[in-house]
Amino acid sequence: MSETAIKPRIEKIPLKEQLAQKLPVLLVPVLAAVGLIAIGNPASWLTLTVAGLAMGMMIFIMASGLTVVFGLMDVINFGHGAFVAVGAFVGFTVLAWLAGWTASPSVFMNLTAVLVAILAAMLVTGLLGLAFERVIVMPVYGEHLKQILVTMGGLIVAQQMIYVVWGPDELHMSRPEALQGSLVIGEAAIEKYRLVAVGIGLALFLGMRHILKNTKIGLLVRAGVENGEMVEALGYRVRRLFLIVFMTGSALAGLGGVMWGLYQETITAHMGSEIMVLVFIVVIIGGLGSVEGCFIGAMLVGLLANYTAFLAPKVALISTIALMVAVLMWRPQGLYPVVKAK
Amino acid sequence: MAENLLTLSGVHTHIGPYHILQGVDLAVPEGGVTVLLGRNGAGKTTTLRTIMGLWTASQGGIRFGDHVITKLSTPEISRRGIALVPEDMGIFTDLTVAENMILAAANGPMDPKRLAWIKELFPPIGNFWNSSAGTLSGGQKQMLSVARAIIEPRRLILIDEPTKGLAPAIIKAMTDALKELKETDTTILLVEQNFAMASSIGDTVAVMDDGRIIHSGRMDELVADVALQEKLMGLSLEAHQ
Ligand SMILES: Nc1ncnc2c1ncn2[C@@H]1O[C@H](COP(=O)(O)OP(=O)(O)OP(=O)(O)O)[C@@H](O)[C@H]1O
Ligand SMILES: [Mg+2]
Numbered sequence: 001m002s003e004t005a006i007k008p009r010i011e012k013i014p015l016k017e018q019l020a021q022k023l024p025v026l027l028v029p030v031l032a033a034v035g036l037i038a039i040g041n042p043a044s045w046l047t048l049t050v051a052g053l054a055m056g057m058m059i060f061i062m063a064s065g066l067t068v069v070f071g072l073m074d075v076i077n078f079g080h081g082a083f084v085a086v087g088a089f090v091g092f093t094v095l096a097w098l099a100g101w102t103a104s105p106s107v108f109m110n111l112t113a114v115l116v117a118i119l120a121a122m123l124v125t126g127l128l129g130l131a132f133e134r135v136i137v138m139p140v141y142g143e144h145l146k147q148i149l150v151t152m153g154g155l156i157v158a159q160q161m162i163y164v165v166w167g168p169d170e171l172h173m174s175r176p177e178a179l180q181g182s183l184v185i186g187e188a189a190i191e192k193y194r195l196v197a198v199g200i201g202l203a204l205f206l207g208m209r210h211i212l213k214n215t216k217i218g219l220l221v222r223a224g225v226e227n228g229e230m231v232e233a234l235g236y237r238v239r240r241l242f243l244i245v246f247m248t249g250s251a252l253a254g255l256g257g258v259m260w261g262l263y264q265e266t267i268t269a270h271m272g273s274e275i276m277v278l279v280f281i282v283v284i285i286g287g288l289g290s291v292e293g294c295f296i297g298a299m300l301v302g303l304l305a306n307y308t309a310f311l312a313p314k315v316a317l318i319s320t321i322a323l324m325v326a327v328l329m330w331r332p333q334g335l336y337p338v339v340k341a342k
Numbered sequence: 343m344a345e346n347l348l349t350l351s352g353v354h355t356h357i358g359p360y361h362i363l364q365g366v367d368l369a370v371p372e373g374g375v376t377v378l379l380g381r382n383g384a385g386k387t388t389t390l391r392t393i394m395g396l397w398t399a400s401q402g403g404i405r406f407g408d409h410v411i412t413k414l415s416t417p418e419i420s421r422r423g424i425a426l427v428p429e430d431m432g433i434f435t436d437l438t439v440a441e442n443m444i445l446a447a448a449n450g451p452m453d454p455k456r457l458a459w460i461k462e463l464f465p466p467i468g469n470f471w472n473s474s475a476g477t478l479s480g481g482q483k484q485m486l487s488v489a490r491a492i493i494e495p496r497r498l499i500l501i502d503e504p505t506k507g508l509a510p511a512i513i514k515a516m517t518d519a520l521k522e523l524k525e526t527d528t529t530i531l532l533v534e535q536n537f538a539m540a541s542s543i544g545d546t547v548a549v550m551d552d553g554r555i556i557h558s559g560r561m562d563e564l565v566a567d568v569a570l571q572e573k574l575m576g577l578s579l580e581a582h583q
Pocket of ligand 2: 386387388429502
């Protein structure tokens with residue numbers, strides 16, 4: 001075969017395309033630099049940047065499941081916010097049970113309490129995801145309008161359930177001793193909890209990337225996002241894969257709920273639907289189905305929201321929507337468009 | 343003639359409101375190559391997709407070996423030993439060549455001997471092993487698609503127009519590879535428009551038109567019977583104009 005003599009051409013990806021791959025990543029430092037210039041004071045800038053990254057990480061945790069669910073099965077889940085709220089309330093209850101541990105001066109006991117709360121929340125929301133997928137989503141595969149209506153219905157039911165179990169009032173969710181207060185670096189005060197949130201978010205992102213790139217189930221998810229039929233023709237049950245992804249995404253939303261609750265320190269039954277506005281913006285900016293795009297989108301939204309809240313509080317929410325519009329004008333499919341076979 | 347490995351009897355397939363297959367009767371003898379010919383839009387791809395369970399037959403039955411597979415899901419059909427090389431090749435372009443192959447070996451790690459054989463059949467598979475499959479040329483993608491279908495031993499391989507849009511040199515390489523595959527006792531159902539290629543490799547032939555099989559028999563008989571060829575191929579020529 002004559003063409004086999006040709007050397008692998010993989011290095012020859014045109015410079016322009018390589019740049020196009022990297023460009024979205026560069027947006028984050030660029031935005032941070034613009035923020036520094038606009039804010040002027042490095043100490044305030046550092047505080048806001050850490051706050052923005054922390055917020056971005058939490059949004060990423062909540063959004064990552066949603067974007068893969070869409071990529072894999074074209075399912076639009078407007079009920080995703082329910083998992084956020086339920087996760088927060090379960091976390092609240094567990095932390096209340098463990099009040100002895102959260103009030104203890106031992107950092108270890110504090111963090112263990114948070115960990116137990118997170119695991120409980122993820123377990124409950126993961127199982128809730130299982131029920132949600134089987135009962136609500138499965139009957140409406142492939143029908144977008146019905147999906148929107150039915151998943152919104154699921155969200156309302158979940159909110160009412162929260163009223164029944166935890167009552168209609170907003171609850172105060174306090175951070176354990178070790179996560180209260182700030183670290184002072186130079187003139188900048190950085191809340192400890194935000195650093196923890198950045199750490200958890202980053203670890204999760206790297207873990208997710210590792211799974212998607214290096215495990216068979218990760219390969220199946222990526223292949224399934226591109227061409228689910230072909231994955232089935234190779235002998236894999238895409239529906240079962242999807243169920244696993246859906247449950248994982250729900251559990252991650254639960255994790256995000258606990259973290260968001262501890263961040264805001266108040267939780268309400270409709271906190272999920274409020275945060276979902278930002279989550280959807282992030283998923284759209286990133287490119288529906290792309291985990292990396294979702295991560296970058298979340299960082300951008302987190303930073304921009306915090307910078308504008310400081311510089312011009314009145315336009316804070318509008319600024320993230322403006323960001324989405326700008327990104328879509330530049331790349332109509334989002335930062336990292338996902339290849340689709342059909 | 344050998345036993346039939348696959349038999350379609352009176353298969354009807356609807357896609358949405360359209361009635362595409364209108365009673366397909368097709369027998370694929372074990373161990374040889376059956377070629378499915380027919381003009382564009384005759385229903386060849388739909389036939390392969392229906393066998394694979396990607397469309398479900400609304401009427402009629404599909405028997406594979408001793409079992410009826412008409413209502414089975416695609417993964418179940420695949421696990422019984424049928425592989426599909428789809429018309430669009432179905433390459434996962436976001437994955438590397440290696441990753442495409444790893445997924446194709448659904449029953450566990452790849453057999454190194456088989457992989458070595460495949461790399462001999464299709465040298466680009468080895469040469470581009472760690473490259474993104476999206477960067478492959480059309481011919482190389484086609485090779486990867488066939489390679490995926492044979493990385494594990496299969497009883498039946500459905501191949502949809504493997505020479506479509508390829509240069510003559512690559513068509514020859516693909517034909518040689520399919521001939522070698524044939525020697526391994528794999529049964530092949532091949533959709534092919536290139537009659538020269540089809541007749542060089544086929545043992546039996548079926549011709550489709552308008553969602554039905556309008557002729558079936560031995561390939562050598564069709565090759566010898568110029569009048570019949572003209573009648574059947576003329577039909578497909580007309581349709582091309
Ligand atoms: N997804 C679909 N929706 C509607 N009609 C379809 C679909 N797929 C195929 N058809 C129709 O079914 C008929 C048969 O199509 P099919 O792809 O099976 O033909 P084919 O013999 O493979 O043709 P070709 O040689 O062009 O590949 C055509 O009329 C086509 O328009
Ligand atoms: Mg076709």
